[in-house]
Amino acid sequence: MSTPTNPLFKRITLIGIGLIGSSLARVIKRDGLAEHICVSTRSEETLNKAIELGLCDSATLDQAEAVKDADLIIICTPLGTYSKVAETIGSHIKPGAIVSDVGSAKKCVFREIAPHLPEGVHLVPGHPVAGTENSGPESGFAELFLDRYFILTPDKDTDQDAVDRVKGLWQAAGMRIETMDADHHDQVLAITSHLPQLIAYSIVDTATQVGDDLQKEIFQYSAGGFRDFTRIAASDPVMWRDIFVENREAVLDILNRFDEDLTALKRAIRQGDGEKLQDVFTRTRSARRGIIEANQHLPEDQKV
Amino acid sequence: MSTPTNPLFKRITLIGIGLIGSSLARVIKRDGLAEHICVSTRSEETLNKAIELGLCDSATLDQAEAVKDADLIIICTPLGTYSKVAETIGSHIKPGAIVSDVGSAKKCVFREIAPHLPEGVHLVPGHPVAGTENSGPESGFAELFLDRYFILTPDKDTDQDAVDRVKGLWQAAGMRIETMDADHHDQVLAITSHLPQLIAYSIVDTATQVGDDLQKEIFQYSAGGFRDFTRIAASDPVMWRDIFVENREAVLDILNRFDEDLTALKRAIRQGDGEKLQDVFTRTRSARRGIIEANQHLPEDQKV
Numbered sequence: 182m183s184t185p186t187n188p189l190f191k192r193i194t195l196i197g198i199g200l201i202g203s204s205l206a207r208v209i210k211r212d213g214l215a216e217h218i219c220v221s222t223r224s225e226e227t228l229n230k231a232i233e234l235g236l237c238d239s240a241t242l243d244q245a246e247a248v249k250d251a252d253l254i255i256i257c258t259p260l261g262t263y264s265k266v267a268e269t270i271g272s273h274i275k276p277g278a279i280v281s282d283v284g285s286a287k288k289c290v291f292r293e294i295a296p297h298l299p300e301g302v303h304l305v306p307g308h309p310v311a312g313t314e315n316s317g318p319e320s321g322f323a324e325l326f327l328d329r330y331f332i333l334t335p336d337k338d339t340d341q342d343a344v345d346r347v348k349g350l351w352q353a354a355g356m357r358i359e360t361m362d363a364d365h366h367d368q369v370l371a372i373t374s375h376l377p378q379l380i381a382y383s384i385v386d387t388a389t390q391v392g393d394d395l396q397k398e399i400f401q402y403s404a405g406g407f408r409d410f411t412r413i414a415a416s417d418p419v420m421w422r423d424i425f426v427e428n429r430e431a432v433l434d435i436l437n438r439f440d441e442d443l444t445a446l447k448r449a450i451r452q453g454d455g456e457k458l459q460d461v462f463t464r465t466r467s468a469r470r471g472i473i474e475a476n477q478h479l480p481e482d483q484k485v
Numbered sequence: 486m487s488t489p490t491n492p493l494f495k496r497i498t499l500i501g502i503g504l505i506g507s508s509l510a511r512v513i514k515r516d517g518l519a520e521h522i523c524v525s526t527r528s529e530e531t532l533n534k535a536i537e538l539g540l541c542d543s544a545t546l547d548q549a550e551a552v553k554d555a556d557l558i559i560i561c562t563p564l565g566t567y568s569k570v571a572e573t574i575g576s577h578i579k580p581g582a583i584v585s586d587v588g589s590a591k592k593c594v595f596r597e598i599a600p601h602l603p604e605g606v607h608l609v610p611g612h613p614v615a616g617t618e619n620s621g622p623e624s625g626f627a628e629l630f631l632d633r634y635f636i637l638t639p640d641k642d643t644d645q646d647a648v649d650r651v652k653g654l655w656q657a658a659g660m661r662i663e664t665m666d667a668d669h670h671d672q673v674l675a676i677t678s679h680l681p682q683l684i685a686y687s688i689v690d691t692a693t694q695v696g697d698d699l700q701k702e703i704f705q706y707s708a709g710g711f712r713d714f715t716r717i718a719a720s721d722p723v724m725w726r727d728i729f730v731e732n733r734e735a736v737l738d739i740l741n742r743f744d745e746d747l748t749a750l751k752r753a754i755r756q757g758d759g760e761k762l763q764d765v766f767t768r769t770r771s772a773r774r775g776i777i778e779a780n781q782h783l784p785e786d787q788k789v
Contacts (some may be wrong), residue, residue: 310706310708312708312709329708332706359705369699369702369703369706370706370709372691372692372699372703373692373703373706373707373710373711374709374710374711375709375710376688376691377688377711377714378709378710379747379750379754380688381710382750382765382766382769383746383747383750384684385772387739387742387743387746388677388772389769389771389775391739395673395676396775397779399673399676399677399772399775400772400775400778400779401634401781402614402636402673402674402677402678402781404614404615404633404781404785405614405616405674405677405681405682406677406682406717407676407677407681407776408776408781408782408784409716409784410681411769411772411773412713412773412782413710413713414766414769414773415769415770415772418767421762421766422766423759426754426757426759426762429757432754435691435695436751438691438694438695439687439688439691440747443683443684443740446683446686446687446690447740450683450729450736450737451733453733455565455727455730458725458729458730459722459723461686461690462686462718462720462722462725463722464690465686465689465690465693465715465718466719466722467693468689468693468704468715468718468719469716469718471693471703472707472711472715474704475701475704475707477705477706477707480713
């Protein structure tokens with residue numbers, strides 16, 4: 182067991198220990214942010230991996246057991262599991278404890294988790310906007326969160342002290358904290374994350390479905406741009422499946438906008454309208470400058 | 486002037502000295518692959534930069550002057566300039582000399598350059614499939630080409646000796662050589678390079694057009710995936726404008742396929758069809774494995 186040097190919580194329980202959960206566990210361990218970390222996973226294999234990697238002080242496949250006595254429970258599993266997890270753990274959580282999560286859509290947290298929590302348990306939904314295309318406990322690293330944004334989406338009834346305690350944990354992980362309502366979060370992330378991911382999946386699917394005889398060539402000449410999309414499209418399929426199902430309204434909304442814009446570009450190409458193309462390609466450059474100014478331009482593995 | 490240790494050519498002239506031209510100049514200088522490199526650019530500023538960077542033995546704004554006595558002339562300017570460049574230099578090229586290029590579309594080379602070349606001058610179109618989002622002579626580096634593919638697209642009448650000499654130069658730069666016909670090249674590159682680039686431009690344009698109040702947030706939360714697209718969409722607008730105009734048929738073709746596939750994904754999201762989404766997201770992972778097997782997965786700045 183680590184010697185806590187700066188415990189913000191007595192006992193933190195992580196349900197799920199993938200890229201995000203295991204990165205957070207590494208931060209907690211490194212900085213002694215909890216006196217005890219308990220990890221619960223669905224598979225024994227993952228649980229053993231978490232133990233092997235030294236990510237927890239205790240580990241169990243039994244979610245109900247895992248949350249007993251926890252001050253903070255963070256759900257780090259795909260969105261599609263939320264309802265079931267909350268139903269399983271709800272009645273075993275002690276009064277005054279905080280339940281949080283790390284999911285990429287936030288309205289569904291109130292829909293799927295809140296109904297299963299007993300009175301006196303605080304629900305503080307959150308989203309660390311950081312990631313790589315890798316998944317599983319071995320892919321995590323403590324620096325993942327450094328200089329990235331953590332979005333809190335409490336509702337008007339959420340206990341402020343509980344919000345502040347969750348905030349403190351992610352601040353300790355090096356994140357910049359923002360607070361907004363869940364609906365707004367889901368719209369913004371549909372643009373900055375869900376749409377790009379869907380497009381990456383879609384383009385890789387298109388390219389790899391065009392015929393077996395072209396496969397070898399498509400891989401050989403991927404340095405022309407395709408490579409970057411395959412990296413993104415190698416992300417966890419189940420996690421992303423659930424994000425699109427849970428945030429479908431906002432995603433379909435921005436997808437319609439994208440369709441319109443792409444159709445306009447297609448028309449410009451068909452008409453040989455170089456001026457229109459150059460206009461669009463020039464103004465997109467300013468987005469890069471905006472991201473550099475926000476200091477979000479370096480990939481997670483290069484920012485340290 | 487460098488001391489040529491292994492000159493493949495007496496005099497190489499580069500018309501244009503952007504990312505590709507300047508990277509090639511660095512290779513030629515480093516390995517002494519020519520006794521003399523002459524560079525010609527459109528702007529005096531770029532020419533001075535090329536001189537300053539030590540990329541050439543002689544430099545001139547006069548393209549006709551630049552190609553006199555050259556054994557190999559490589560056009561490294563955007564596709565839209567080809568016809569004009571060829572018209573300007575055509576009658577000044579010595580018999581037996583080779584004219585090549587580095588453009589991302591190849592059918593247009595025969596259409597735009599060939600008609601202006603005198604008899605006895607060999608046209609050998611080529612495409613080094615390598616690049617970054619940066620442009621200009623200062624962005625080049627000799628390792629850019631290492632382990633990437635160079636595609637030669639001679640036609641049936643092209644002199645084999647001329648083809649072999651161009652091949653030798655790019656092999657010396659560390660490239661793997663493939664030969665195919667221009668039509669096939671343009672179809673394959675429409676998939677691996679032109680479509681991804683267009684989609685990146687389009688998605689960044691959509692995201693940055695959604696409203697000024699969201700701009701700051703879109704940059705802040707770009708670590709969710711958007712960031713990668715802005716990097717790609719920061720590429721040279723003029724170069725890409727010309728590629729889409731010159732390769733419009735193949736691009737529109739694959740764009741229609743992409744449209745169909747994206748519409749199917751959209752329908753799956755609307756219907757909450759998680760199974761269909763997971764199927765697609767799972768099979769796209771295999772593309773990444775294909776690229777890793779072809780050893781094309783590392784970005785240019787990380788492969789060295």
